[in-house]
Amino acid sequence: MTRHPAFANAHSHVFHRALRARVTGGDDFWGWRERMYGVAAVLDPDLLHDLAVATYAEMRLAGIGVVGEFHYLHHGPDGRPYDDPNATGEALIAAARAAGLRICLLDACYRASGFGSAPQGVQRRFADPDVDAWAARVAELARRHRGADDVVVGAAIHSVRAVPPADLAGVAAALPEAPLHAHVSEQPAENADCVAATGRTPTALLAESGALTSRTTAVHATHLTGTDVAALGDAGSYVCLCPTTEADLADGIGPAARLRDAGARLTLGSDGQTVIDPFVEARAVEMGERLTSGRRGSFDAVALTEAATRTGYGSLGFDPALADADAFELRTDTVRTAGATEPLWAATAADVEPPQDLAYGPDEVAVLMRKAVGAVWERV
Template identity: 75%
Template sequence: MSAFAGLANCHSHVFHRALRGRDVGGDTFWAWRERMYAVARVLDPDLLHDLAVATYAEMRLAGIGVVGEFHYLHHGADGVPYDDPNTTGEVLISAARAVGLRICLLDACYLASGFGRPVEGVQRRFSDGDTDAWAQRMADLAARHAGADDVVVGTAIHSVRAVPPEQLATVVAALPQAPLHVHVSEQQQENADCLAATGRTPVALLAEAGAWSPRTTAVHATHLSRADIATLGAARAYACFCPTTEAELADGVGPSTGLRDAGARLTLGSDSNTVIDLFAEARAVEMHERLTGGRRGSWSAAALTEAATATGYASLGFAPDLAAADAFTLHDSVRLAGAVEPLWAATAADVEPPKDLPYEADEVAAMMRRAVDAVWGRR
């Protein structure tokens, strides 16, 4: 057996777990998104809680000690807030605590369906109407959990297409000491739309709003110009890559080495939870570089381990040394036999189940089946 520091899953949409292994169709990201919205439409707080407990338990079984939950499923299916406007955020925090997972709840501002277009359909669940209402609700949630050692409340801009340009600065300023995350240039269409509407790339538009700093994470950062890379590097921002999702959604391969060389810091996430395996995410960063660049060894095991552990913890507002406190054990397996560096060989299946997890693996699987079947039974 060998010890490994706790892993940081820096970008998760927990409810996407219900899509795993299902034929959701669609040959582009935008077509896939419509199927994802169909899941978002049917989730109430109880079902969201059940799905989140099972998904977060799966993360603990995979060696993950902290999750960054990018949260925008805020209100009822008709867009009307629950009696407690932070009901769903509290549900996710409760689910993480139920399985002993630290959580950074990244409350995302989501106000538009595109540049100059109001939210429509299920997106009404995501919207608070304006940034002032979002900021008030989010500040209340942050105040409730101030001082907690297992919860950080951070902020998020869903994307430049989802927050009007004139309101971006309000989101940036809402919790100035907390983590700030934002989906950036995941799709080429996003870049084209932003350029057409504002004359700027998403990174440049966010820079004008003061978004880029050492507390900010650019999620995906796939389709960047040289100037974009320089901006993120100069800010010492984090760049969260989610290779299994980026492959699943045909997003593309981001410039991980370019960002690193410019000064940005790599972190990793499971995003749509098509796979919950941070070893797979870490290896894919290097393997994608080999496929696109024709060169081996751009990322060392040590650098990828740092990204998956201490750097990830820091990006979510937790002390980096908590990664050591959340260390787990890799058991001897055929995959690890003869391996000197476990990062190149291990999978989530090689993680010894944590002793403080209140469920056995087969119980987690049963909970997941019930929750996912309930979701699809409502569609």
């Protein structure tokens, strides 16, 4: 056994777990999104909670100590708030606690379906009436959990296509000391639409609005200009890479080494839960660089471990030292890790020794997952 700092899953959409190995339709991100919307349409707070308990427990088994939940499934199916406007957010926080996981609940502002277009269909669940209403709701959620050692409430800009330029500064200012995350340049079409509508790239738009700072995490950041890379580095922003999801959705391979060299701080996330395995995500950063550059060795095991653990904790508003406090035992005698001097290059989540204080063991998690996923698809 060797002691390993706990991983930070810096970007998660927990309800996407219901899509794993079930939905392959759509030949690009936008086609896949329609299938995802079908799942989003049927979730209520109770079913979301049950699916999240199982998914967060799977993360815990994989050596993850904290999750950044990028949360936009706010309201009822017709867009009307629940009796508690933060019912779904509270369901996610309760699920993380049940699984023994710290959580940064990143409440995402969502105001439009695209530049100049109102939310349509299931998107009405994601949207608040205006940015002030969103800010008041998220401020109340933050107030409830202020001082908790296992919960941080942060803010998120869903994307520049979903938050009008005039509202970006308001979102950035809503929780001025908390983490601020945003989907950035995941797709070329997003960039093209942004430039056509505003004359700026998404990164430039965020920078101009004051939303690009050292507390900002740009998620994906796959399709960046050289100026974008420099802006993220100059701001000291975090960039969260989600390699398995970016591969699953045919998004592309982001410029990880260029971002690092510019001064951006890299973190990792499971995003759409294609797999929940931080070892796989970490290795994929280096492997992606090898494929695009034709060279080996852009990232060593130390750098990847730092990105996947302590830097991720910091991006979610937690003390990076908690990654060591939450450390797990990694088996070094398995068929994968035996003989390895740097286990990061060989290990998988299956090599994590389950902590003694786990609320749910592997068999129990499998039962919970089958039940929750089955319930979702009975409704879709």
